[in-house]
Amino acid sequence: MNFKQPGLLFVWIALLALLSGVFMGTTAALQFIYPDFFEFLPFFKSRPLHVSLVVSWIFGCAIGGIYYYLPKYCQLPLFSPALASLHFWIFVGTGAAIVISYAAGQFGGREYWEFPPVLSIPIIISWILFGVNFFISAFRQKTKWPVYLWMWGTGIFFFLYTFIEANLWIFSFFSDNIVREITIQWKAYGSLVGSWNMLVYGTAIFVMQKISGDPGVGTSRTAFFLYFLGLANLMFGWAHHTYIVPASPWIRHLAYFISMTELLVLAKIIWSWKSTLSQAKKYHHQAAYQFMLASEIWIFFNLTLAILISIPAINLFTHGTHITVAHSMGSTIGINTMILLASVFFILQGDPAKQADHPAFKSGIWLSNLALLVFWWSLILAGYTKGKLSFTTELSFQEIMDEVLPYLMTFTVAGIALFMGIALIVWRALPGIYRLSRAR
Amino acid sequence: MGKQLVFAGFLVVFFAYSSIVYTIGTRHSAGQDHFGEQARQGKLLFQQYNCISCHQIYGLGGYMGPDLTNALSNHENGEIIARAYLKAGTQKMPNFNLTDEEIDALIAFLKYMDRSAYYPVKDFEISLSGIVDIKEKK
Numbered sequence A: 001m002n003f004k005q006p007g008l009l010f011v012w013i014a015l016l017a018l019l020s021g022v023f024m025g026t027t028a029a030l031q032f033i034y035p036d037f038f039e040f041l042p043f044f045k046s047r048p049l050h051v052s053l054v055v056s057w058i059f060g061c062a063i064g065g066i067y068y069y070l071p072k073y074c075q076l077p078l079f080s081p082a083l084a085s086l087h088f089w090i091f092v093g094t095g096a097a098i099v100i101s102y103a104a105g106q107f108g109g110r111e112y113w114e115f116p117p118v119l120s121i122p123i124i125i126s127w128i129l130f131g132v133n134f135f136i137s138a139f140r141q142k143t144k145w146p147v148y149l150w151m152w153g154t155g156i157f158f159f160l161y162t163f164i165e166a167n168l169w170i171f172s173f174f175s176d177n178i179v180r181e182i183t184i185q186w187k188a189y190g191s192l193v194g195s196w197n198m199l200v201y202g203t204a205i206f207v208m209q210k211i212s213g214d215p216g217v218g219t220s221r222t223a224f225f226l227y228f229l230g231l232a233n234l235m236f237g238w239a240h241h242t243y244i245v246p247a248s249p250w251i252r253h254l255a256y257f258i259s260m261t262e263l264l265v266l267a268k269i270i271w272s273w274k275s276t277l278s279q280a281k282k283y284h285h286q287a288a289y290q291f292m293l294a295s296e297i298w299i300f301f302n303l304t305l306a307i308l309i310s311i312p313a314i315n316l317f318t319h320g321t322h323i324t325v326a327h328s329m330g331s332t333i334g335i336n337t338m339i340l341l342a343s344v345f346f347i348l349q350g351d352p353a354k355q356a357d358h359p360a361f362k363s364g365i366w367l368s369n370l371a372l373l374v375f376w377w378s379l380i381l382a383g384y385t386k387g388k389l390s391f392t393t394e395l396s397f398q399e400i401m402d403e404v405l406p407y408l409m410t411f412t413v414a415g416i417a418l419f420m421g422i423a424l425i426v427w428r429a430l431p432g433i434y435r436l437s438r439a440r
Numbered sequence B: 001m002g003k004q005l006v007f008a009g010f011l012v013v014f015f016a017y018s019s020i021v022y023t024i025g026t027r028h029s030a031g032q033d034h035f036g037e038q039a040r041q042g043k044l045l046f047q048q049y050n051c052i053s054c055h056q057i058y059g060l061g062g063y064m065g066p067d068l069t070n071a072l073s074n075h076e077n078g079e080i081i082a083r084a085y086l087k088a089g090t091q092k093m094p095n096f097n098l099t100d101e102e103i104d105a106l107i108a109f110l111k112y113m114d115r116s117a118y119y120p121v122k123d124f125e126i127s128l129s130g131i132v133d134i135k136e137k138k
């Protein structure tokens, strides 16, 4: 394979991970309705396959973009393209090992990282390689770093930190006390999501700057203010997941306070709504921008939901229901995936075959966003129903799930439509990315 | 230089805060800080069979099955039901062909958890600020 564009190899393989990951998601959803569906991969295998594959889509596409953008658009040649290729092969090899271990029923059984813990070693090594390559390349920059370089660097550093933190359980000091064990797991996962958001939002700002041609996008005071706000939330906001864990109360109160600072982001979105609209008129013909616009709308919805469920009095009823899944999937699809697809189609502007005008592409964007809307609301209603019934009635778990089932069915149907929408988009992108990865 | 300084400040506070969370912030109030040997075995089995993909602990995990924090005390005969499910599975929960020893260990783990907290919380007070006061297990 061509080693000149390791970044595009990442993007290409990440698109495949997205496609197969979303397929596993529909399998997992169908198993809620028909437990015996696809017996070869029961829910306790299909769910981790789904989550790991889509998470590797997010990381793979973000990493690939960074490797590709640094030399091509930031005048920062990679310190070592060979190291980047090595990173790519570790990524692919570890990914394959994880898929095989799930299929074979070998688990480490940690939420989100459900693979055997030895596989954490190559992951840590690969991120060190990435960090070395990124920081040596970026420190060659003579002028001040724009905010996206800050965000990418922060994302890499905190991924490593939180990933190691998520593995602390192998020491009995951390795992022999369930309160510590659960608290640190949430701490690590909360910051982990913060770290990939740094990579993804950095990419968003980069792409918006390039679309608009305005260098101020990446250097403005607002941009840096939002960066530090994000950093504070990455560091201290996670404990809104642990309101019901009996750790020290101040941990929760601090998280509540920090989470509410996100209201500033919400205010900013409302404040700049007009300029977003005029931007939309100006750039709507660009495929990349269409995804950016979609992500902006989803940020608004998901942030509102996130702020609401961070209020302890609401969290009490929504925690442990599908509202949490609406929050996590709503954000990973509506925000992260849309931004990363914007990045993919921004890259594709260099490809001679203009994919964006194709009717299949247009249907893909509309189908995926409309399906996501139904998908998201079904999960919220499923969670609401479960929360309400468990607090106001004495129904058993099975009886509650019977009431929730209609919403999960709608969710599944919408999920299948979402899969088709995403497949149409990915299908348009794959050949172009492949062509570009072979070109010089 | 300003930004570097702010960043460094954030980092220092973060590490200080993390070390408190790792230690005194997460001490157990239930007077039984650590797992016994059997419960530790049970926890490892819980991971090995990936029970977390369908079940939650304190709400963390997958949502096909119920939360297990208080599985043993949430209803009458909790332990008998749990043992029966672990032995034979249900329509949705797989039968893992667990040995009696493994089941005992898993039950010991569930017992440890059951003593640690109330979840779902039924006994609480909500204040106007939105903060919830939860009754802790003693």
Ligand code: HEM
Residues within 6 Å of the ligand: A018, A022, A025, A026, A027, A028, A029, A047, A050, A051, A054, A055, A324, A325, A328, A329, A332, A333, A337, A411, A412, A414, A415, A416, A418, A419, B053, B061, B062, B063, B064
């Ligand atoms: C880009 C697309 C997608 C992304 C990034 C994504 C991401 C995720 C994440 C992060 C989780 C873990 C949720 C949590 O524990 O809170 C999850 C769970 C899940 N996803 Fe997706 N997802 C995607 C598409 C889909 C689709 C199309 C379906 C099909 C209906 C689906 C079905 C599920 C199911 C059934 C679960 C398990 C929920 C549970 O434990 O009850 N996902 N997904």
